[in-house]
Amino acid sequence: MAEPTPRVKLPKSVEAGVPFTVKTRITHPMHTGERHDSDGELVPRRIINRFVVSYGGEVAIAVDLEPAVSADPYIQFEMAVPESGLLEFQWVDDDGSVYSLQKHVDVD
């Protein structure tokens, strides 16, 4: 399969201490392990099982995902930061791969 592509959308700028919306998505088939392919073969489970966002090296949000989550998991949340800094996003695959992305938050 194609390499999963992570994507993050942040506001262009934010205010210190004021919550803003973070939208994230990664392309991933999220095979549940329960489905069969067109030849009748069971497709082995392969999902994104964990999603972690760190700010300045500290975990801001961590999510455990289960097989019932749809393909291309989309996760949106709100957060606030005291000053400009680096957000790091990580998606952990069942096969051990970790897909990551970094985004700078600019505080006005």
Place this chain on the structure above:
Amino acid sequence: MNKSNGKGGLSRRGFLASAAAATTALSAPAVLAEGRPRVVVVGGGAGGATAARYIAKDSDDAVDVTLVEPSRAYYTCFFSNLYIGGFREWASLGHSYGALAANHGINVVHDWAVSVDRDKRSVGLAGGGSLAYDRLVLSPGIDFRDGSVPGWDLSQQNRMPHAYKAGSQTQLLRAQIEAMPQGGTYCMVAPPNPFRCPPGPYERISMVAHVLKQSNPTAKILIADPKEKFSKQGLFEDGWQRHYPGMIERVGPDFGGGNVEVRPEAMEVVIDGEATKVDVCNVIPAQQAGRIAALAGITDESGWAPIVPHTMESRADANIHVLGDAALQGDMPKSGFSANSQAKVCAMAVRGALTGSTVFPPRFSNTCWSLIGTDDGVKVGASYEATDEKIAKIDGFISQTGESAELRKATYEESLGWYAAITGDLFG
């Protein structure tokens, strides 16, 4: 009603008014006395070819019909995605105008219409000369809006093909997809509404995925899309998940899909400020009515040509009818099926105006079939009526997710039958 003088007879004023009305009513058929009325049709696609054929066929030679179309062989835009997916041979999409000339006495002129003189009622041709008309039918399809995708213009169409008018562009796009490196990226810049064939870009994505799944399974498909939603979205997304899991990423406006720039020299697509290197870039720009409609002065600020739904007459000029993609008509999608349906209404109205034949209340219909994978066909369609304001939808239908493989196969086979029927209706 004429105004009466109260004694059962006509007043002088009432008599004059009714005499004037009678003169007006007679003036159209009076054209007959000057010889056969002349109809010029510009554009030999689904709208124009149908209109030319039905006016000529049903008027029994009472109307002189000229069809102006630059191409000698017409390749249908509908089903051209199936060529990209390997489900159709290129030659099967090509049709000649021979039968329209030989069987229906239509004068087929292979030239570009470059001007319309509405006062003199004549159409100028690129090759010189002009064609006089009593009624003009414009069915010019689409042109692209300059500047709608920053970095792209027509001079870049060989590096970044649109393939949204069938022909060499379609063949070029397929060749580029076949030449992609293993694990490469195909990107489509999808158009904003309204545009030709609403499910077309997404059927194309399905066909590209079908090809890549076999020849290049680690390849990626990226869609930059300015629209929140698209036609048959649930059906396509369900199908993509079943047939091509993990291969297709659609970046909608929530992730910056409406903020796109392309760099043809570097083969880069910039989405919301972030550049991505791609191997094939299929740019489908924003669209407007084919240029001749604007040159005729019958388009509005939307770039499309408003029409009267009962007759498909231009709202700007009752001697001009506009069909298909170019028309601003209301609820019908821009499709070959719609153009064919509108053309029959137009043909009836034109014959009525020029020969006095009966004109019935119009009914329109449309169906758009799409192929998602082998034998996995879906459709959406509706019937429509003319109101004073627009062509208005009456009722519709759409395929459902979870349909059986047999039903999907039957839907695909229905589309093959439709293709044979409509091309016969256009060019037979």
